[in-house]
Amino acid sequence: MFINKLKTALSKAAVLFARVKAASLDSIEELLLQADVGTTYTSIIMQHIKKTEGDTPEILKREIINLLSLPKPHIESVKPLIIMVSGVNGSGKTTTVAKLAYCYSKEGTVILASGDTYRDAAHEQLEIWACRAGVEVVGSQKGQDAGAVVYDTLSKAMTKNIDTVLIDTAGRLHTRSDLLEELKKMKRVITKRKLTGPDLNILTIDATLGQNSIQQARVFTEAIGINGLILTKCDGTAKGGAVIPICNELKLPILYLGVGENIEDLIEFDPQTFVDALFG
Numbered sequence: 283m284f285i286n287k288l289k290t291a292l293s294k295a296a297v298l299f300a301r302v303k304a305a306s307l308d309s310i311e312e313l314l315l316q317a318d319v320g321t322t323y324t325s326i327i328m329q330h331i332k333k334t335e336g337d338t339p340e341i342l343k344r345e346i347i348n349l350l351s352l353p354k355p356h357i358e359s360v361k362p363l364i365i366m367v368s369g370v371n372g373s374g375k376t377t378t379v380a381k382l383a384y385c386y387s388k389e390g391t392v393i394l395a396s397g398d399t400y401r402d403a404a405h406e407q408l409e410i411w412a413c414r415a416g417v418e419v420v421g422s423q424k425g426q427d428a429g430a431v432v433y434d435t436l437s438k439a440m441t442k443n444i445d446t447v448l449i450d451t452a453g454r455l456h457t458r459s460d461l462l463e464e465l466k467k468m469k470r471v472i473t474k475r476k477l478t479g480p481d482l483n484i485l486t487i488d489a490t491l492g493q494n495s496i497q498q499a500r501v502f503t504e505a506i507g508i509n510g511l512i513l514t515k516c517d518g519t520a521k522g523g524a525v526i527p528i529c530n531e532l533k534l535p536i537l538y539l540g541v542g543e544n545i546e547d548l549i550e551f552d553p554q555t556f557v558d559a560l561f562g
């Protein structure tokens with residue numbers, strides 16, 4: 283069951299939220315701040331609690347669900363479904379591509395683009411994952427033009443009528459403009475083959491960084507028009523409350539949560555299930 287897996291993953295964050303039941307209003311405020319909800323959203327939530335009559339934990343849950351319910355991107359029905367995954371170094375891009383490949387391969391054919399031509403052995407890492415997921419991968423060599431890798435992958439996908447294309451990209455510091463330019467180029471290559479661009483233009487965010495990740499996320503959002511987030515490493519953090527400022531500040535929905543290092547450790551994000559798991 284997903285809920286049990288999510289509960290296990292969120293157990294560190296849940297320790298804080300479990301205390302809400304017996305807490306005074308002041309302590310709830312303190313707990314929210316400790317869970318990295320941040321001052322702005324803690325204040326919004328506290329105001330809502332104070333002006334609403336009823337059971338405080340229930341009001342709190344409903345307000346969190348409300349704050350996490352952002353509209354998901356519209357998916358074009360035109361094949362192939364194209365998913366590009368970007369993010370800073372080590373935020374979990376390649377692992378997430380592998381997890382998504384495993385997920386989508388249950389519904390149809392999948393091909394991966396080894397779009398990280400920056401790091402040593404990036405292609406070999408992706409190939410190992412592709413093998414585990416049982417999907418095809420278009421390889422690349424270090425220093426190769428990442429746009430060309432995307433082009434080749436899309437051509438292959440179209441010739442073979444493949445359902446889903448997943449594109450891994452290089453790790454980059456959000457301050458490295460050359461690497462951001464490369465991402466823009468990859469997106470342009472996609473848009474030439476499919477006018478609407480990548481259906482899912484995903485940013486992976488390391489959940490253990492909490493609210494600190496918002497600023498770097500903005501740089502990607504502005505450069506390449508991200509339309510959904512995946513929070514990775516949710517299993518390793520007590521800062522579960524940071525999901526609230528992250529998705530609201532960026533005005534982007536969370537699509538999935540990464541909850542471990544294995545290929546099946548990806549959970550589709552649903553605000554209600556998330557809050558149920560968080561409150562134990």
Ligand SMILES: Nc1nc2c(ncn2[C@@H]2O[C@H](COP(=O)(O)OP(=O)(O)OP(=O)(O)O)[C@@H](O)[C@H]2O)c(=O)[nH]1
Binds near residue numbers: 370373374515542
């Ligand atoms: N615990 C846990 N670890 C994760 C999760 N997702 C990724 N990792 C780990 O994070 C590390 C980095 O993951 P990668 O997928 O290589 O990250 P990346 O963004 O592709 O890294 P670069 O290509 O070097 O920028 C690896 O050790 C992964 O096992 C997760 O959801 N939970």
Ligand SMILES: [Mg+2]
Binds near residue numbers: 375377404451453
């Ligand atoms: Mg990688």
